[in-house]
Amino acid sequence: MPQARNCAVILEPDHEERGHTVIVPTLPAVVTEGDTLEEALANAQGAIRPCLEYLAEQGIDIPESNIGARLEHVGVPIAS
Numbered sequence: 001m002p003q004a005r006n007c008a009v010i011l012e013p014d015h016e017e018r019g020h021t022v023i024v025p026t027l028p029a030v031v032t033e034g035d036t037l038e039e040a041l042a043n044a045q046g047a048i049r050p051c052l053e054y055l056a057e058q059g060i061d062i063p064e065s066n067i068g069a070r071l072e073h074v075g076v077p078i079a080s
Helices: 036-059
Strands: 010-013 020-022 031-034
Touching: 010 036, 020 036, 031 036
Parallel strands: none
Antiparallel strands: 010 020, 020 031
């Protein structure tokens, strides 16, 4: 049975389109989207798999996801 791998993803709601954009921090080439949260996550799985397979075929170390990462908002003052 193939080995499963957990990948942390960032889901950004698209307020105009009502969908979600998915970003994979450890695999910057992987960006996808979906009309629903479920579709966005399924599309992410479908996009991550070939990227991981390619890296493995090329002998490139597959980066570890930081599953325990937190998302924080930081206020940055901007001079006007």
